[in-house]
Amino acid sequence: MLELRNVDTYYGNIQALKGISIDVNEGEIVTLIGANGAGKSTTLMTVCGVTPPRSGEVYFMGTPIHQMPTEKIVALGLVQVPEGRRIFPTMSVLENLEMGTFLRRDKNDIQKDIDYVFDLFPILAQRRSQMGGTLSGGEQQMLAISRALMARPRLLLLDEPSLGLAPLIIKQIFEIIKKINQEQKTTVFLVEQNANQALKLADRGYVMENGHITLTDTAENLLDNEQVKSAYLGL
Amino acid sequence: MEYFLELSSSGLVRGSIYALIALGYTMVYGIIQLINFAHGEIYMIGAFVALIVSGVLTIYGFSGVSILILAALIAAIYAAAYGYTLEKIAYRPLRNAPRLSPLISAIGMSLFLQNYVLLAQTPDFLRFPALIPDFEFMEPIAHIMGSAELVILVTSAISMVGLTVLIKYTRIGKAMRATQQDMVMARLVGVNVDNVISVTFIIGSVLAAIGGVLVGSYIGQINFYIGFMAGVKAFTAAVLGGIGNVPGAVLGALVLGLTEAYAAGYISSAYEDVFAFGVLVLILILRPSGLLGKAVKQKV
Ligand SMILES: Nc1ncnc2c1ncn2[C@@H]1O[C@H](COP(=O)(O)OP(=O)(O)OP(=O)(O)O)[C@@H](O)[C@H]1O
Ligand SMILES: [Mg+2]
Numbered sequence: 001m002l003e004l005r006n007v008d009t010y011y012g013n014i015q016a017l018k019g020i021s022i023d024v025n026e027g028e029i030v031t032l033i034g035a036n037g038a039g040k041s042t043t044l045m046t047v048c049g050v051t052p053p054r055s056g057e058v059y060f061m062g063t064p065i066h067q068m069p070t071e072k073i074v075a076l077g078l079v080q081v082p083e084g085r086r087i088f089p090t091m092s093v094l095e096n097l098e099m100g101t102f103l104r105r106d107k108n109d110i111q112k113d114i115d116y117v118f119d120l121f122p123i124l125a126q127r128r129s130q131m132g133g134t135l136s137g138g139e140q141q142m143l144a145i146s147r148a149l150m151a152r153p154r155l156l157l158l159d160e161p162s163l164g165l166a167p168l169i170i171k172q173i174f175e176i177i178k179k180i181n182q183e184q185k186t187t188v189f190l191v192e193q194n195a196n197q198a199l200k201l202a203d204r205g206y207v208m209e210n211g212h213i214t215l216t217d218t219a220e221n222l223l224d225n226e227q228v229k230s231a232y233l234g235l
Numbered sequence: 236m237e238y239f240l241e242l243s244s245s246g247l248v249r250g251s252i253y254a255l256i257a258l259g260y261t262m263v264y265g266i267i268q269l270i271n272f273a274h275g276e277i278y279m280i281g282a283f284v285a286l287i288v289s290g291v292l293t294i295y296g297f298s299g300v301s302i303l304i305l306a307a308l309i310a311a312i313y314a315a316a317y318g319y320t321l322e323k324i325a326y327r328p329l330r331n332a333p334r335l336s337p338l339i340s341a342i343g344m345s346l347f348l349q350n351y352v353l354l355a356q357t358p359d360f361l362r363f364p365a366l367i368p369d370f371e372f373m374e375p376i377a378h379i380m381g382s383a384e385l386v387i388l389v390t391s392a393i394s395m396v397g398l399t400v401l402i403k404y405t406r407i408g409k410a411m412r413a414t415q416q417d418m419v420m421a422r423l424v425g426v427n428v429d430n431v432i433s434v435t436f437i438i439g440s441v442l443a444a445i446g447g448v449l450v451g452s453y454i455g456q457i458n459f460y461i462g463f464m465a466g467v468k469a470f471t472a473a474v475l476g477g478i479g480n481v482p483g484a485v486l487g488a489l490v491l492g493l494t495e496a497y498a499a500g501y502i503s504s505a506y507e508d509v510f511a512f513g514v515l516v517l518i519l520i521l522r523p524s525g526l527l528g529k530a531v532k533q534k535v
Contacts, residue, residue, distance in 0.1 A: 048422075048423060050419060050422060050423070069427070070422040070423065070425075071422065071425045071426060071427045074422075074423065074424065074425040075425060079423075080423050082419070082420065082423060086417050086419065086420035086423075088412070088413055088416045088417060088420065089416055089417075090412075090416060091412065091413070091416070095409070098409070099409065099413050099421075099424045100424055102406075102409075102410070102413075102424045102425045102426060103424075103425035147424070151424065151425070
């Protein structure tokens with residue numbers, strides 16, 4: 001469904017992605033783990049056309065997207081929940097959700113989808129009129145995921161959804177990612193530093209170091225891998 | 236008391252003209268953090284286009300109000316084209332350059348447009364026809380507020396309400412707010428940020444052109460340089476209200492216009508600029524981010 005082929009991405013003269021190749025198949029949950037500065041967020045931004053690759057190719061459902069503007073990529077159903085949530089601070093919860101539907105034509109089903117995300121995260125329903133910027137970190141993460149769901153993604157890209165959250169909330173969010181994958185048949189590409197939980201949730205994983213993909217395997221095997229254990233699982 | 240009302244009315248008129256121009260500064264700044272120094276020139280070009288159009292229409296036998304409306308319409312279209320082009324050629328290529336570069340480009344465009352009109356037209360003041368008719372119903376209060384002043388106030392008010400509704404409720408307005416709050420995230424929900432920036436320049440230019448037409452008709456003369464001082468004042472108003480903040484620009488403009496009118500009326504017109512900038516300094520000392528501006532959040 002998503003293919004990256006020898007992708008190189010630069011920030012000025014600094015090369016952040018060094019010839020990476022990644023595949024995500026329809027229906028899967030695939031995780032990308034790696035240390036700080038490895039290039040995980042850059043990978044997602046490259047897929048979305050925010051930091052387009054200098055060389056290499058990216059395909060989504062067979063369509064080359066590496067030269068497409070971001071809004072066209074989003075229109076194909078590739079929706080990202082970025083690092084740091086990026087909630088619109090002076091828009092209400094409802095307005096933030098509405099921004100998620102920006103490219104949708106089927107305006108009739110929007111209310112149904114709002115009900116759906118309020119059902120997933122009842123706290124958001126209570127906060128519907130509150131400004132996004134005043135929500136707690138956990139609530140903002142729930143809103144960020146909900147906003148992405150409002151776009152009806154085919155492939156949901158999540159960048160460290162567990163960052164800075166309490167263990168209980170992390171558990172809840174991971175359960176909901178699983179639920180979205182199973183109920184909505186949404187494919188998920190999950191960037192995480194929380195390798196243990198990410199690998200338990202995912203079908204397959206990639207390990208990234210310094211802009212390179214150094215390892216890829218089923219999540220089960222990665223959990224047993226000595227290298228992964230010592231570097232990312234703290235075992 | 237009557238003198239006070241008279242000054243207040245003239246202050247509000249000035250203020251609403253400043254507001255029409257200040258909105259362009261503040262909207263552009265809000266979205267791309269650029270001070271568009273050439274914005275005052277758009278206002279000036281609007282006034283020139285209106286002058287030329289009204290000359291032509293007069294020859295063809297059109298009368299006052301219809302000339303005013305047509306002239307304003309054509310001036311707005313011209314200004315929109317100028318604003319759109321300005322962004323496209325002078326600012327867009329510098330979108331990722333250091334912040335000083337587009338600023339210098341803006342100053343360059345301002346000088347260029349001034350001199351272009353100077354060469355294409357004339358350095359002299361040109362007489363601008365009084366296009367706004369005298370209404371009979373304004374007769375009793377004509378010594379406090381004239382018909383032209385009423386038209387300026389009403390037109391400005393309608394423009395500002397229109398802008399507020401556009402920003403709050405329309406699709407493009409929401410895209411503008413999203414882009415202003417987080418440009419990357421706006422792109423990630425599918426907003427075409429380039430279009431939003433173009434539309435922002437177009438809206439700002441249209442408002443400035445409306446201001447230019449109203450002022451030309453009110454003051455009765457224009458030249459290539461009117462955009463400079465009006466631009467400085469409107470920019471001051473935008474900063475006063477909190478740059479980037481739309482209601483702030485209107486409030487700042489009204490405060491500025493009234494300050495100038497009272498200073499000119501009660502002290503001397505020689506001091507109006509002193510007071511105008513004095514108020515700016517005072518407010519920036521007390522509230523560094525302007526009347527309605529939010530304190531800049533520093534990320535640590
Ligand atoms: N805007 C930028 N300009 C210059 N360099 C950047 C920029 N953004 C990221 N980088 C660099 O690119 C590299 C990869 O960064 P990236 O944000 O993709 O890492 P990451 O794996 O997401 O890290 P983290 O886990 O800390 O979020 C880093 O060395 C970083 O310093
Ligand atoms: Mg990151």
